[in-house]
Amino acid sequence: MAFSGNATRAMSEDEFAGLVNALAADPLRSAKLIDLLREEHPVYGGRGTATVVRMRGWILLALARSGLSDHALIFVLEELDTGIDAYLVAAAARALRSYAQPNESFAPFVVRALNQIRYHDEPMSFESYGEYATSSTGTSAVSELLATLAWLGPNARAVLPQLERWRAEPGLSRKRRIDLDRALQVIHGPADGVRSCCGGLPEGRNTSIRTSIARFESKSIDAIIMQDQDGKLLKFVEFFSGCPSIVVFFYTRCDNPLKCSLNVTKLARVQALLDAQGLARRIHTAAITYDPEFDRAERLRVYGKDRAVRMDEDHRMLRAIKGNDALREYFELGVNFGESLVNRHRIELYILDAAGRIAVAFERLQWDEEQIVSCAVETLNDRALR
Structure with missing residues (x-):
């Protein structure tokens, strides 16, 4: 256990956010940051679901800043695979873009998240801990997922049929259509020079x-x-x-x-x-x-x-x-x-x-x-x- 149960249970959210920031800034302590993502960690004991969402989202955003490692990858893919909270899904999408290189096996996870979350997307901000304010610097889960598909580029070609079906649906907002078209253009682009790890997930992480x-x-x-x-x-x-x-x-x-x-x-x-x-x-x-x-x-x-x-x-x-x-x-x-x-x-x-x-x-x-x-x-x- 990276932290004692008593210390983490008594920790305020502000103290937790500060701890996460400190761990993200120190490469030698990155394992402790990943340890905080374990569901059974005592830091989550006695807290409400909304609080846990804010805490885990801040860890994912910290990983996005420090760079997503192989050891942390499974937590990000899990959120894309089964997440239903827009804040956590958006944070996971942003974190995935900090991975060392695109991988074609990531695309199905991103599209599954997109299909799940696009019906209850919401605006949010990642500027500070737990912030949901709408502003010029705001984002949303769908925006982050489409940005991640653009990051994947030609590595996401296997999911093109799903994206093109969505593009053909009536009622898309102008901003959503622009973001989707941008992703489609990059995915359709030339594969030359694109760094990709083809096949399964890195280090066999296509299975749990x-x-x-x-x-x-x-x-x-x-x-x-x-x-x-x-x-x-x-x-x-x-x-x-x-x-x-x-x-x-x-x-x-x-x-x-x-x-x-x-x-x-x-x-x-x-x-x-x-x-x-x-x-x-x-x-x-x-x-x-x-x-x-x-x-x-x-x-x-x-x-x-x-x-x-x-x-x-x-x-x-x-x-x-x-x-x-x-x-x-x-x-x-x-x-x-x-x-x-x-x-x-x-x-x-x-x-x-x-x-x-x-x-x-x-x-x-x-x-x-x-x-x-x-x-x-x-x-x-x-x-x-x-």
Whole structure:
């Protein structure tokens, strides 16, 4: 932990902004700046969602000033991939332009953000911490995203059809049309002399997979008691042992349609793929809530049913009624809370082996259902070969 919990919890927003500025100005402390982007960092504990947005936005803008590193890149792509707050998306778009060189794999992230945010764009200023004033120096999320597409230039040619469809839509403002035409002109331009890193994201960051078995072997999970959607009690070690499992984290009060609701819906599709391959009894699935006090059994059942989730002995919606802190520690969950409600969380899906240990984790970026099933089958086959 880069900073003590007590020090960061007591920090005012002005003090936080000053800390971020100091870290951004010192290349030797850049790792601590990136550390502040972890959702579970104590600096976010007890704060409201709007405050967390201002704080994280200021970090992204600091990265834009100091230059986006490979280690910080995933946080920027995550915001473009699933962000719904215009301020954070705009800050992420600006930060991406400070990366060492354009990459064609960035373009889909930028266009996804553009498609999501253009219906609720808003003016803002980046001149000072938390400033939303409209002025001659103001900007907006769409303006920043279009500027980032222009920065990508010919590297964004794969998304041209989407941009041209948008250009043909009626009702675009004059300023938006000018910004879009500028981006299209650069993207259509000659590729000669354009620095590009083609193929996947730098250092394999087109995926959020990480192997992570060893670091969990010493952590006890015996005290974790779960309750499923039907009110049945079971121990964590009972359900997550004997065969591999796929685990998604969510909470029913999440207001980001690109996170919890979508990922539980996609879990239902994973279940269908498992069933089609005759694996529905050999690979368990579970959706576990971050918010066990609110998400009681009936609420879990209705939420799962509304998203076509299969719920039976092998596939469950779960909440921890005992040992929730141990559960968070076991998975090192990327989540934090205000007074009682989640104020920030990342996408999290884990594949557990037959002993309940994490074999593979998918974090931050959207995951593909077929890839999840493939990884789970590999875990199942690894067990069979032992």
